Amino acid sequence: MVKVRPDSPRIAACVDVQRRLFQAGYPCPRPLTGATPFSGAVATAEAYVPSGALLPTADHAALAFAEAFARLIRLAPRLAEVSTLDSAPSWVAWNHDGDGLWPCPARHRPVDGATRRRDDA
Numbered sequence: 313m314v315k316v317r318p319d320s321p322r323i324a325a326c327v328d329v330q331r332r333l334f335q336a337g338y339p340c341p342r343p344l345t346g347a348t349p350f351s352g353a354v355a356t357a358e359a360y361v362p363s364g365a366l367l368p369t370a371d372h373a374a375l376a377f378a379e380a381f382a383r384l385i386r387l388a389p390r391l392a393e394v395s396t397l398d399s400a401p402s403w404v405a406w407n408h409d410g411d412g413l414w415p416c417p418a419r420h421r422p423v424d425g426a427t428r429r430r431d432d433a
Contacts, residue, residue, distance in 0.1 A: 313357065313358050314355060316355045319354045319355075320399075321395060322399070322400075325394045325396055325397050326347075326397070327347055327356055328394050328395070329388060329394055330343050332387075333388060337388040338384060338387050341360070342359040343356065344402050367388070
């Protein structure tokens, strides 16, 4: 799987975290490359994972997701062990200083009560 994104120092740190999680046995794709410059952006590659066990959607779903999240936190490197994770993308900016409960992603804008990609306008 190849992903190409706008360049950011954060991408290299995210790949490092994912690599460490994979090495620790967390069920995530294995990074095949680091963050590599690509046509003014940055590309990463990770192993394709064709299938896996889905977490339950009912009954004990909350417990299963909480256990998976707790394992991820336990296995992840500490913040001081990786390069910068700043600045967070707008879609994860839970602690933003703007109006509203959650900021609208930078590449989206409200259209008639819905959200649509700018390049779809």
